[in-house]
Amino acid sequence: DKIIFTTEFERQYAIQKYPKLKNNSSIIKIYSNIVTKQNQPSFNHRVYDMGYFGYIRPEKGLENFIETAKKIQETNPLIVPASKPNPKFKAYIMGQTQDEFSFYHQPLLKKLSDNSNITLFLNKTNQNVSDILSQTKIAYLPYPDGLTERRGSFLAALLHHCFIVTTKGNFTTNAQLSTFNFVNKENAHLKITEILNYPTENINN
Numbered sequence: 001d002k003i004i005f006t007t008e009f010e011r012q013y014a015i016q017k018y019p020k021l022k023n024n025s026s027i028i029k030i031y032s033n034i035v036t037k038q039n040q041p042s043f044n045h046r047v048y049d050m051g052y053f054g055y056i057r058p059e060k061g062l063e064n065f066i067e068t069a070k071k072i073q074e075t076n077p078l079i080v081p082a083s084k085p086n087p088k089f090k091a092y093i094m095g096q097t098q099d100e101f102s103f104y105h106q107p108l109l110k111k112l113s114d115n116s117n118i119t120l121f122l123n124k125t126n127q128n129v130s131d132i133l134s135q136t137k138i139a140y141l142p143y144p145d146g147l148t149e150r151r152g153s154f155l156a157a158l159l160h161h162c163f164i165v166t167t168k169g170n171f172t173t174n175a176q177l178s179t180f181n182f183v184n185k186e187n188a189h190l191k192i193t194e195i196l197n198y199p200t201e202n203i204n205n
Contacts, residue, residue, distance in 0.1 A: 002026050013171070036159045040134050043163075047135040049196055050091040051162070054141070054153040056122065057101040061142030061167070062093065062108065064185045066118065068140065071189035073117050094121035094132055133160035138192055141166040142185065147176055163195050 003014075003025045015021045050072070052065045069091045093112070097105045112118050121132060133139075139157035141147070146169015147154060157164060164180040165188065172182075183191045 036130060037134055040161045043137055046137045048090050048092055048132070048137065050089075050138045050140050050192060051132070051136040051157075052093045052095070052140060052142075053129070053133065053157060054095050056093070056095045056097045056105045056108065058104050059144055061144050064142040064188070065091075065093065065140055066111065067185065068142075068188045068192065069118055072193055075189065075193065089117055090119070091117055092119040092121055092132070092136075094124065094129065097122055129156070130160065133157060133162060136160065136162050138163045138165055138195055140188065140192060142183075142188065143167050143169065145169045145171075147172045147180070147182075149173060149176075165192055165195070 003021060011025055054060055073089050112120055133156060139162040141154055143166060147166045148171040165183055166180060168177060168182045181191055
């Protein structure tokens with residue numbers, strides 16, 4: 001029998017503490033179960049400026065996401081020139097609800113009703129999720145414990161050509177740190193606004 005890890009980073013971390021794991025462990029990586037489309041819309045032709053994808057439950061950074069959306073709207077209400085379609089900032093939260101966390105997501109629905117710029121997509125099919133992700137410019141994923149290789153929501157957003165803005169933690173890899181946009185709750189709105197205002201010619205899909 002072997003102990004299974006989902007990333008090499010975590011396996012090596014454990015081996016440092018328990019050297020015998022080197023010969024008694026293996027890796028089974030996590031992959032996204034959201035099928036992507038072959039032809040993805042370009043950045044400037046996507047409907048949503050910012051989206052969150054994941055479970056609707058505590059300790060997922062949702063309060064951070066909501067606060068960041070409000071800051072963006074307050075500081076830069078017209079992200080794109082008024083001559084372009086849909087100039088108003090558009091954000092959404094998309095994910096699965098679970099009965100055991102109804103105490104959390106029911107008050108969240110009421111809180112979102114006070115912010116018309118955040119749309120809620122609940123319990124959608126994989127095809128629905130793919131359609132929405134393919135219309136998303138930036139995936140803001142404020143994981144409280146940071147990005148790791150085992151994040152299915154991150155992989156799904158990446159495969160749909162979303163710009164990734166997220167948080168770092170103890171298990172964030174060096175490759176991730178050198179590739180994606182890392183923020184905290186104080187400066188997330190600044191980085192996202194900066195990306196939304198990139199010149200068209202600097203956006204690659």
